[in-house]
Amino acid sequence: MRYFTVKEANSILPQIKLLVDEIKEKREKLYKSIDSYEEELEGNNDELEIMFLKTEINEANEEINELIEIxxxxxxxxxxxxxxxxxxxALYKGEEIYLCWQEGEDKIEYWHKVSEGFAGRKHVSLLQEQPEEKNRTGI
Structure with a gap:
């Protein structure tokens, strides 16, 4: 497993943001297709339209999954x-942590312990530099 410093994570974030922008477009298409599919099931029950919408949903899911893999x-x-x-x-004081980014944020500003998840996010300023780990945390 690769461990990132804050600097390293921030350096690849622009590439990830481009992929996320593409995923957001596909996500919106997916949601519209799902809404149309549900409306079709409740309404006319046009089998051809239902098959078409199922195909659209599957294609959007596959495209999103491919971008996630990248x-x-x-x-x-x-x-x-x-x-x-x-x-x-990332590593901090010998413990594995996650540097955390959420869509809409400009850069990596938060981290959390693996066991805490998103709800345990703390600002990266709380990571205190340890001389032996300077190259590991980038703080």
Missing amino acids: IESFGAVVKGIDPFLVDFP
Whole structure:
């Protein structure tokens, strides 16, 4: 497993943001297709339209999953798609933590312990530099 410093995570964030923008477009298409599918099931029950919408939903899911795989190929971990959450594994005082980014944020500003999840996010300023780990946390 690759461990990131804050600087390293921030350096690949622009590439990840581009992929997330693409995912957001596909996510909206997916939601519209799901809404149309549900309306069709409740309404006319046009089998051809239902098959078409199922295909659209499956294609959008596949496209989103392919983009998620690209993001994860950087070594990041995708934790959610609405809102889009990405964690970057890091080490702090010998413990594995996640540097955390959420869609809409400009840069990596938060971290949390693996066991805490998103609800345990803390600002990166709380990570105190340890001389032996300076190259690991980037703080």
